[in-house]
Amino acid sequence: MKIGCPKEIKPQEFRVGMTPAAVREAVNRGHAVVVETKAGEGAGFTDADYIAAGATVGSVDDVFAADMVVKVKEPQPGERKRLRKGQVLFTYLHLAPDPEQTADLLASGVTAIAYETVTDDRGGLPLLAPMSEVAGRLSPQVGAWTLQKANGGRGVLLGGVPGVLPAKVLVIGGGVVGTHAAKVAAGMGADVTVLDRSVNRLRYLDDVFGRDFKNAYADAATTLELAREADLIIGAVLIPGAAAPKLIKADQLKLLKPGAALVDVAIDQGGCFETSKATTHQDPIYAVDGIMHYCVANMPGAVARTSTLALGNATMPFMLALADKGWKKACAEDKHLLAGLNTHAGKLTYAAVGVALGLPTISAAEALDL
Numbered sequence: 014m015k016i017g018c019p020k021e022i023k024p025q026e027f028r029v030g031m032t033p034a035a036v037r038e039a040v041n042r043g044h045a046v047v048v049e050t051k052a053g054e055g056a057g058f059t060d061a062d063y064i065a066a067g068a069t070v071g072s073v074d075d076v077f078a079a080d081m082v083v084k085v086k087e088p089q090p091g092e093r094k095r096l097r098k099g100q101v102l103f104t105y106l107h108l109a110p111d112p113e114q115t116a117d118l119l120a121s122g123v124t125a126i127a128y129e130t131v132t133d134d135r136g137g138l139p140l141l142a143p144m145s146e147v148a149g150r151l152s153p154q155v156g157a158w159t160l161q162k163a164n165g166g167r168g169v170l171l172g173g174v175p176g177v178l179p180a181k182v183l184v185i186g187g188g189v190v191g192t193h194a195a196k197v198a199a200g201m202g203a204d205v206t207v208l209d210r211s212v213n214r215l216r217y218l219d220d221v222f223g224r225d226f227k228n229a230y231a232d233a234a235t236t237l238e239l240a241r242e243a244d245l246i247i248g249a250v251l252i253p254g255a256a257a258p259k260l261i262k263a264d265q266l267k268l269l270k271p272g273a274a275l276v277d278v279a280i281d282q283g284g285c286f287e288t289s290k291a292t293t294h295q296d297p298i299y300a301v302d303g304i305m306h307y308c309v310a311n312m313p314g315a316v317a318r319t320s321t322l323a324l325g326n327a328t329m330p331f332m333l334a335l336a337d338k339g340w341k342k343a344c345a346e347d348k349h350l351l352a353g354l355n356t357h358a359g360k361l362t363y364a365a366v367g368v369a370l371g372l373p374t375i376s377a378a379e380a381l382d383l
């Protein structure tokens with residue numbers, strides 16, 4: 014199979030979809046890989062590194078001529094025009110909050126497999142997890158920066174100092190992002206509470222991290238009560254594939270501490286605060302009613318080398334299965350990869366996206382027969 018790996022064009026996105034190590038594995042199995050010129054530059058991989066791994070380096074046209082395109086971020090409008098029926102796209106998509114992208118993918122006929130909905134045997138999301146680990150660990154760092162007075166924040170130091178209490182950090186959603194956020198915030202000396210709607214998850218957090226941070230059930234009243242006391246609130250909820258629920262409403266901002274910071278990591282699924290709108294690394298924060306919002310939808314791009322390596326480790330076995338077997342056989346033999354199928358031949362194949370966008374869907378299994 015011919016595999017293409019473009020340079021990411023989303024603003025300030027420095028990750029790349031294939032590492033030289035992934036290229037080497039694919040080439041060793043007889044596949045041809047074309048990597049766009051300078052695609053790996055932001056992650057510290059040169060064109061020479063890719064050539065040494067067995068790739069050819071070419072133009073964006075060469076890359077999108079491939080049978081399968083392996084990326085990081087959702088295709089941007091110009092990239093979407095290059096996609097076609099019979100081609101496989103393997104990348105993050107986050108379709109639920111994105112009707113334009115969904116319409117373009119359906120119109121193109123491309124077979125699009127979304128990293129964020131591929132599953133595993135333990136109920137996890139193995140291709141989302143590495144970037145959730147990164148974004149989770151980054152979120153107290155960007156939250157601490159947002160809290161600085163010059164950035165519009167409350168001017169509170171997360172860990173406090175001797176004689177001054179630490180900041181209160183509320184993490185809503187105790188999955189991968191939330192757990193890593195809480196660990197780092199606690200490590201910085203903050204007073205951390207994690208909320209979740211899964212009692213089993215709260216049991217796990219209590220068993221493993223009971224001495225490091227507190228937890229509570231995420232009913233609406235508890236969420237609001239703790240939000241009112243918080244200096245920093247990290248939004249980390251997920252209902253896989255679906256639009257994020259809005260957990261702090263616009264009219265509740267006036268109840269929060271002036272200058273409090275909201276870091277909405279769930280922004281790629283539309284955000285879990287009603288006043289969130291996606292921002293970029295170039296211009297990451299804005300204020301609403303004196304509350305600072307940080308809503309960067311590609312946080313891991315800030316630490317592109319770590320993120321590219323972590324993502325590459327996770328995607329490589331799936332990428333190789335798709336290349337070796339073709340998408341149909343690979344998905345028919347692996348229900349977890351099949352769960353990643355979001356569009357095929359003009360049909361939407363992920364129910365939660367259909368519900369979010371009011372569009373008809375077929376099941377991914379039905380798509381195998383198309």
Ligand SMILES: NC(=O)C1=CN([C@@H]2O[C@H](COP(=O)(O)OP(=O)(O)OC[C@H]3O[C@@H](n4cnc5c(N)ncnc54)[C@H](O)[C@@H]3O)[C@@H](O)[C@H]2O)C=CC1
Pocket residue numbers: 129138141142144145146148185186187188189190191208209210211214231249250251252258260277278279280281282309310311312313
């Ligand atoms: N902005 C960025 O750059 C990045 C964003 N993300 C996003 O972060 C979000 C979280 O991802 P993960 O931690 O991997 O998901 P996860 O599935 O590991 O955890 C989500 C948690 O939210 C909980 N939850 C669901 N509804 C809730 C509610 N109403 N109240 C409280 N808890 C609730 C679930 O029980 C689960 O424990 C996703 O939207 C993901 O796409 C992930 C990586 C990078």
Ligand SMILES: CC(=O)C(=O)O
Pocket residue numbers: 105107141144145281310311312313314
């Ligand atoms: C998960 C995701 O969207 C990202 O890493 O950018």
Ligand SMILES: [Mg+2]
Pocket residue numbers: 105107281310311312
């Ligand atoms: Mg994202």
